[in-house]
Amino acid sequence: MKADRFRGRLTALMLGGLGVIGIGVGHASMPDSGSTPPVKLNTTADHARFKELQREFKSGPEVTKACLICHTEAARQVHRTKHWTWEFVNPDTGQRLGKKTLVNNYCVSIRANYPFCTACHVGYGWQDKDFDFTSEQNVDCLVCHDTTGDYRKQPGLSGHPASEEREIPKGSGNIVKPVDLRKVAQKVGKTSRDTCGACHFFGGGGDGVKHGDLDSSLSAPDKPLDVHMDATGADFTCATCHATSSHDIPGSRYTPTAMDKKGAMVRGQTDKRNPATCQSCHGVTPHKVQARLNAHARKIACQTCHIPAMARGGVPTKMSWDWSTAGKRGPDGKPLVVKDEKGRVIYDAKKGDFVIAENVMPEYAWFNGHVTYTLVGDKLERTDGVIGINRIGGSPTDGKSRIWPFKVSRGAQPYDSVNMNLVTPHTAGDTPTAYWKHLDWAEAIETGMEDFGLPFSGKFDFVQTEMYWPLSHMVAPKEKAVGCAECHSRDGRLKDIKGVYLPRRDAAPWLDLLGWSAAALALLGVLLHGGLRIVRGWRE
Amino acid sequence: MTANRIYIFKRFERFWHWAQAALIMFLLLTGFEVHGSYRLFGFEKAVAYHTIAAWTLVGLWVFAIFWHLTTGEWKQYVPTMQKVDAMIRYYLTGIFSNAPHPFRVTTLKKHNPLQRLAYLGVMLFIGPLTWITGWFYIFYDQWADWGADGFLSLEWVAYLHTAAAFLMLVFLIVHVYLITAGHTPAAHLKAMITGWEEVQADESAAAGIEQRGA
Numbered sequence: 001m002k003a004d005r006f007r008g009r010l011t012a013l014m015l016g017g018l019g020v021i022g023i024g025v026g027h028a029s030m031p032d033s034g035s036t037p038p039v040k041l042n043t044t045a046d047h048a049r050f051k052e053l054q055r056e057f058k059s060g061p062e063v064t065k066a067c068l069i070c071h072t073e074a075a076r077q078v079h080r081t082k083h084w085t086w087e088f089v090n091p092d093t094g095q096r097l098g099k100k101t102l103v104n105n106y107c108v109s110i111r112a113n114y115p116f117c118t119a120c121h122v123g124y125g126w127q128d129k130d131f132d133f134t135s136e137q138n139v140d141c142l143v144c145h146d147t148t149g150d151y152r153k154q155p156g157l158s159g160h161p162a163s164e165e166r167e168i169p170k171g172s173g174n175i176v177k178p179v180d181l182r183k184v185a186q187k188v189g190k191t192s193r194d195t196c197g198a199c200h201f202f203g204g205g206g207d208g209v210k211h212g213d214l215d216s217s218l219s220a221p222d223k224p225l226d227v228h229m230d231a232t233g234a235d236f237t238c239a240t241c242h243a244t245s246s247h248d249i250p251g252s253r254y255t256p257t258a259m260d261k262k263g264a265m266v267r268g269q270t271d272k273r274n275p276a277t278c279q280s281c282h283g284v285t286p287h288k289v290q291a292r293l294n295a296h297a298r299k300i301a302c303q304t305c306h307i308p309a310m311a312r313g314g315v316p317t318k319m320s321w322d323w324s325t326a327g328k329r330g331p332d333g334k335p336l337v338v339k340d341e342k343g344r345v346i347y348d349a350k351k352g353d354f355v356i357a358e359n360v361m362p363e364y365a366w367f368n369g370h371v372t373y374t375l376v377g378d379k380l381e382r383t384d385g386v387i388g389i390n391r392i393g394g395s396p397t398d399g400k401s402r403i404w405p406f407k408v409s410r411g412a413q414p415y416d417s418v419n420m421n422l423v424t425p426h427t428a429g430d431t432p433t434a435y436w437k438h439l440d441w442a443e444a445i446e447t448g449m450e451d452f453g454l455p456f457s458g459k460f461d462f463v464q465t466e467m468y469w470p471l472s473h474m475v476a477p478k479e480k481a482v483g484c485a486e487c488h489s490r491d492g493r494l495k496d497i498k499g500v501y502l503p504r505r506d507a508a509p510w511l512d513l514l515g516w517s518a519a520a521l522a523l524l525g526v527l528l529h530g531g532l533r534i535v536r537g538w539r540e
Numbered sequence: 541m542t543a544n545r546i547y548i549f550k551r552f553e554r555f556w557h558w559a560q561a562a563l564i565m566f567l568l569l570t571g572f573e574v575h576g577s578y579r580l581f582g583f584e585k586a587v588a589y590h591t592i593a594a595w596t597l598v599g600l601w602v603f604a605i606f607w608h609l610t611t612g613e614w615k616q617y618v619p620t621m622q623k624v625d626a627m628i629r630y631y632l633t634g635i636f637s638n639a640p641h642p643f644r645v646t647t648l649k650k651h652n653p654l655q656r657l658a659y660l661g662v663m664l665f666i667g668p669l670t671w672i673t674g675w676f677y678i679f680y681d682q683w684a685d686w687g688a689d690g691f692l693s694l695e696w697v698a699y700l701h702t703a704a705a706f707l708m709l710v711f712l713i714v715h716v717y718l719i720t721a722g723h724t725p726a727a728h729l730k731a732m733i734t735g736w737e738e739v740q741a742d743e744s745a746a747a748g749i750e751q752r753g754a
Contacts, residue, residue: 047657298680500694503698508702529631530720
């Protein structure tokens with residue numbers, strides 16, 4: 001609601017502004033007035049005036065071909081990125097990561113679910129494991145460079161936008177109109193919170209589900225929600241911090257920068273630093289008035305104080321997803337769906353039980369930027385505890401860690417109880433084995449693991465898992481930052497953090513006992529001494 | 541009977557004493573809140589007040605040291621073991637039987653030997669321990685620059701600072717009580733307020749004595 005209102009106001013402002021510019025330009029170019037449109041100041045190229053784009057486009061790849069006529073290197077730059085490959089080899093651990101291989105504890109895996117998951121692939125046509133990753137025309141330029149807000153990639157279309165009227169999902173009565181590719185292509189521009197957000201706000205299958213600090217409320221946030229992205233203030237886009245060259249967006253969650261000691265970046269620096277850290281703009285001693293707070297920065301990530309809570313924009317995030325309860329049917333025999341008092345789904349027969357929450361206080365942990373994943377092929381040593389889908393590195397003494405805020409998403413998900421490994425169920429799709437259609441785990445897992453080329457014993461059970469998501473967005477203004485006493489207390493936010501002396505939280509019990517005893521003895525001594533003097537005085 | 545008065549605490553000295561007393565009590569009050577012993581101002585304010593009071597006390601000490609050096613009053617704190625045993629015996633027994641105070645106050649010796657030892661202990665041990673640990677506590681963020689990172693731990697700095705605070709508290713309790721242990725119960729207090737200590741006529745051998753008819 002709020003976001004919509006903001007967007008409306010913004011549009012009005014922008015239209016008003018354009019009007020004023022239009023009038024001004026009209027006056028300035030009086031002599032040969034008429035045909036010249038007002039000068040655009042946000043770009044040097046008005047794509048609407050390019051002959052190549054003044055035509056109808058039947059599909060996304062057709063648009064890309066037109067883009068590549070001028071932007072000859074663009075597609076092959078995109079080919080080098082995680083956004084295209086969905087693959088990333090962690091240089092620290094050697095683990096092969098990326099959406100192509102990872103599991104999480106939301107929708108679990110893309111395996112055998114490609115047409116749905118690849119709605120968020122920066123490409124066209126990834127419908128099975130044989131997708132051609134060398135195709136240039138299958139790079140999707142528009143999903144990142146759209147400025148109209150009309151460009152949508154529907155789940156189920158393998159990354160294509162709707163090219164004809166469709167009912168999605170089938171039988172829902174929800175008619176999706178085809179995208180006017182000509183209009184979208186002519187209005188391409190820089191990326192925005194909306195283009196990045198089209199996928200990153202909706203990770204995990206819905207608005208705000210996955211990250212906790214990324215949801216549609218950041219489309220046009222106010223200042224209390226995010227001091228940088230404040231739509232009527234600093235109005236940062238994602239790329240303001242994730243400053244990109246060659247289409248390779250820095251600031252990856254696979255290898256986060258947990259500690260940046262290098263201070264603000266200046267022009268001419270050639271080292272390959274992550275430009276998305278707080279320090280890359282603010283330096284390492286950003287607190288001018290309260291210098292004591294700079295001392296805190298040695299042990300504490302900026303985010304820990306400056307992101308007091310996640311999911312603050314009115315969109316709940318999913319804290320827990322328990323797949324083990326999926327498959328229940330109602331009295332009518334239909335798959336059961338349960339909603340909370342606000343009408344939000346908290347049980348879905350296709351997915352299981354959810355816990356959703358807003359304004360959630362993060363959990364805190366020492367973090368050095370190292371993340372190790374439990375991959376599908378990894379043997380689970382035991383399944384009576386909680387499996388870390390990812391495990392974060394960090395300790396108070398390694399000199400590389402700071403205390404970071406995390407969203408920890410918890411849940412239970414299927415595993416192969418004979419081979420003892422996580423599995424990748426085939427959930428989405430109109431196929432004979434899709435779980436969401438038939439609610440049969442064994443078949444769904446079989447299909448998913450087959451796609452992976454991994455064995456499935458046929459026996460499965462559910463194991464509890466947790467996954468750590470470091471928080472970096474929804475940065476509050478300083479007045480709303482976490483107050484001192486919220487950590488400096490016995491039962492505060494950092495009550496479980498070890499390895500650091502926290503005044504007011506920590507004290508040595510033996511020292512307190514010794515100190516107070518000494519004070520009490522002194523008091524008792526002087527009272528006795530004084531009392532005796534008084535008694536003797538009376539007698540005299 | 542004749543009562544004599546000697547002027548033993550000069551104006552600056554009295555200002556120093558009372559300002560220091562107020563600051564130390566306030567530092568104990570705010571310090572033990574920061575430590576977690578109770579809640580009074582709230583952690584954030586307690587830290588701010590504690591820091592301001594600490595720097596104020598540093599300023600006061602700079603003046604006090606300067607004053608002691610330039611006036612030669614530092615000699616008042618040169619320790620002596622002479623008559624320490626008499627003082628201890630007085631506090632343990634004599635004081636209960638109205639025995640005469642074994643120490644004669646003069647302007648050159650205004651503290652009895654136990655006071656000398658106690659105040660010297662405060663100034664040479666409790667004070668510096670508080671200051672040094674407090675200094676490291678405040679400048680925690682500079683440790684790396686000083687190269688103190690390797691051998692200092694905030695934990696032990698805080699423990700020592702707390703221990704110093706407890707010692708100061710014990711001193712304060714005993715000190716406040718012993719105010720009443722002068723020639724008369726109010727004599728010490730009066731002297732620290734007015735500067736004048738009353739002494740008996742036959743004890744007024746030293747300089748700076750004013751005779752007054754009774």
